[in-house]
Amino acid sequence: MGILTDVWTWLTTGSHWTGDGGVLQRLGEHIYLTGVCLLLSCALALPLALWLGHVGRGGALAVNLSNAGRAVPTFAVLVLLSMGPLGRYGDWATIVALVLFALPPLLTNAYTGVREADREVVEAARGMGMTGLQLLRQVELPLALPLIMTGVQTAAVQLVATATLAALPGGGGLGRLITAGFGNYDTPQVVAGALLVAVLALLVERTLTLAERLLDPMRRRPARSPAPT
Amino acid sequence: MSSAAAGGPQGCLAQNEWLCGEYLRTRQSELLDATVEHIWITALSIAIALLLALPLAVAARRWRAARAPALAVTTILYTVPSLAMFALLLPVFGLSAAVVVTGLVLYSLTVLVRNILAGLDAVPGEAREAARGMGYGSGRLLFEVELPLALPALLAGVRIATVTAVSLTTVGAIVGYGGLGNLIYDGMESFFKAQVLTASAICVVLAVVADLLLLWLQRALTPWTRARTRKRAVRGPSAPTAASTHDLVGKAG
Numbered sequence: 429m430g431i432l433t434d435v436w437t438w439l440t441t442g443s444h445w446t447g448d449g450g451v452l453q454r455l456g457e458h459i460y461l462t463g464v465c466l467l468l469s470c471a472l473a474l475p476l477a478l479w480l481g482h483v484g485r486g487g488a489l490a491v492n493l494s495n496a497g498r499a500v501p502t503f504a505v506l507v508l509l510s511m512g513p514l515g516r517y518g519d520w521a522t523i524v525a526l527v528l529f530a531l532p533p534l535l536t537n538a539y540t541g542v543r544e545a546d547r548e549v550v551e552a553a554r555g556m557g558m559t560g561l562q563l564l565r566q567v568e569l570p571l572a573l574p575l576i577m578t579g580v581q582t583a584a585v586q587l588v589a590t591a592t593l594a595a596l597p598g599g600g601g602l603g604r605l606i607t608a609g610f611g612n613y614d615t616p617q618v619v620a621g622a623l624l625v626a627v628l629a630l631l632v633e634r635t636l637t638l639a640e641r642l643l644d645p646m647r648r649r650p651a652r653s654p655a656p657t
Numbered sequence: 658m659s660s661a662a663a664g665g666p667q668g669c670l671a672q673n674e675w676l677c678g679e680y681l682r683t684r685q686s687e688l689l690d691a692t693v694e695h696i697w698i699t700a701l702s703i704a705i706a707l708l709l710a711l712p713l714a715v716a717a718r719r720w721r722a723a724r725a726p727a728l729a730v731t732t733i734l735y736t737v738p739s740l741a742m743f744a745l746l747l748p749v750f751g752l753s754a755a756v757v758v759t760g761l762v763l764y765s766l767t768v769l770v771r772n773i774l775a776g777l778d779a780v781p782g783e784a785r786e787a788a789r790g791m792g793y794g795s796g797r798l799l800f801e802v803e804l805p806l807a808l809p810a811l812l813a814g815v816r817i818a819t820v821t822a823v824s825l826t827t828v829g830a831i832v833g834y835g836g837l838g839n840l841i842y843d844g845m846e847s848f849f850k851a852q853v854l855t856a857s858a859i860c861v862v863l864a865v866v867a868d869l870l871l872l873w874l875q876r877a878l879t880p881w882t883r884a885r886t887r888k889r890a891v892r893g894p895s896a897p898t899a900a901s902t903h904d905l906v907g908k909a910g
Contacts, residue, residue, distance in 0.1 A: 431748040498817070499864035501824040503838060504857035507845045511853060589738030593828065596740075597845055606744045610831060615748055622744035626737045633736045 434616035435623070444620075449604065451624065457600035458628065461519070462587045465526040469583060472527070473534035474576065481542025481572070482564045490539035497532035502590050505529070510597035522599040526590050530583040537579025541572030577640035584636055588629045602628065669851065677851035684852070687840070692859055695836025698754060698829065699822045699867075702761035706818065709762070710769035715799065717770065718777050728774075731767035739764075739828045747832065757829035764825065765818035769811070776810025777803055809882045812875040816868055823864040837863075 438444060445451045480486040505528065509521040545568045553567045595603025605621030608614075669677035681688070717727045737745075742760040750756045780803050788802045804811075827838030835842065837856040844852035876883060 495820075495868075498820050499824060499861055499868065501827040501838070501841075501857065501860050503827045503830070504841055504853070504860060507841055507853055508857060511845065511848060511850060585736055589740075592738045592740045596831070596842070603740055606740055607831075609744075618744045618747055622741035625741035626745070629736050629738055629741070630733060633732075 431615065431619065435619045438616040438620040439623075444617075449608070451602075451605065454600065454602045454604055455624070455628070458588070458591050458602045458625075461522065461526065461591045461594070461599075461601055462584065462632070465523055465530060465587050465591075466580070466584055468523070469527045469530035469534055469587075470580065473531050474538055477535045477538035478542055478564060478569065478572075481539045482560065482568060484543065487539065487543065490535045494532040494536040497529060502529055503593055503596065506590070506594055506599075507597050510599075519599070521597075522591075522594045525594070526587055529590050530587050533582035533586060534579045537575045537582070538572065541575030541579075542568045544575075545571035574640065574644055577636070577643060581633060581636040581640065584632050585629055588625070588632050592625050673848070673850050675850045675854045677855075680851040680855060688855065688859065691837045691840050691856065692863070694834070695823070695826055695838075695860070695863060698757055698826050698834065698836055699761070699819065699863075702758050702822050703765055703815065703819050705758070706762045706765035706769055707815065710766050710773055713766070714770050714773035714777065717774060724774075727770065731770055734763050735767040739825045740831060743828060743831055752832050754829075754834040756832045757826060757834045760829075761822045761825060765822055768818040768821070769814045772810045772814025772817075773807060776807030779810065780806045809875065809879050812871065812878065816871045816875070819867050819871060820864045823860065823867060827860060 443450075447453075477490060480490055502525070506522070506525045509515065509525050512521070514521040514524060542564075549571065550563065550567055553563050558566070591599075591601045592603035592606070595601055595607045602621060602625045605624065606618050609617030609619075609621055668679050670679050670683070713727065717724045739760065742763065743756050746756045746759050750759065784802055784806065785798065788798050793802065826836050827841060829835035830838035830842035833839065837860045840856035841853050843849070844856065
């Protein structure tokens, strides 16, 4: 496999990493785009989904949004937005497209998490005289946390993927290594760029899976479940 | 749109408008060719994935030791972004449709294996015991009892995989085999608004039509699930089924 040696040579060539359009710059752009958009989409989606789940409204919307999001090609939205009026404002077309595709998994998972919090526990808390806000903060939110974190993880992986595609209409990020490689018929660069993207996506996925385990409030309460009443 | 009807230098093509009837009329055959390519790439990928997923899921079920590694590999494959997946397959297949089809097969395989496994796991032990008691061998048990009972989960997986594949095929434009994605890509390079919007819209329509057709197939093949859903709805909310849980984890880009 001569290609593997070529890819290795590409990756170990220092000049490919530094300088304008080098790996480090593209990696920085990719992480910046992913991070900013994850924060933005969490800030938009989580309060809304938690509230909708708490009052039990808009379930069909929150659940169907994920299905609708799947049917709309990410590539098409990126191109449409970059050609529209937003395209004139630098990164904004990319940021809006990324956030749009990160919202569905966040909304769907957080909503489902709150709705499927054990109704008996919620009723008991209400019976103890908890107000709506206390109920949401102290009962529903901790019970929903595993699914919320699944949503954050899915959204983050999605963002890494969408940010890669953003290179096609001329955005930054590691995808640029792949598109530039295609442009120059430079297969080693295409494969090297793809490897870097894949590793970044897997690292993000692993990190958030670990974070999910550390944050889970039920983690500290092992099998000592109360006797059924 | 009145200018569209007029055509000529003042027409919507010359004005580079988003919505353009003239574009639809003059580029019909181009649009049709792209749509046909889009459909065969998607359909072929799902068909191959289904043929591979069934034996894999059955094997992962029979040999418990194979289960964890199989699920780990599929999770890793699913996490790789589509552009990277196609780029990684480029040295293997060169600039060909095989790059796109193989990438889509790998993604679909993930959804299908997980859903078929979840479906097989959900087969009630009583049904299995009853079949064994009636003298069913393991082959007959699989094909006449377990697979039919896992059919709803399998078809739910096929729906998710198909809609995802229709959307991801567009990225195949990077190797020149993206169906409608090719038109989006060319439209992007030449800043041709009507072409990008029309091809994108047809893509969404394809995904929705495919989803509805599969939903209809699902209803036709598994009439018993509808009766059960109705009963469950009366009893109130229930735990999510395996298929709907997987719905919570999407794939795009």
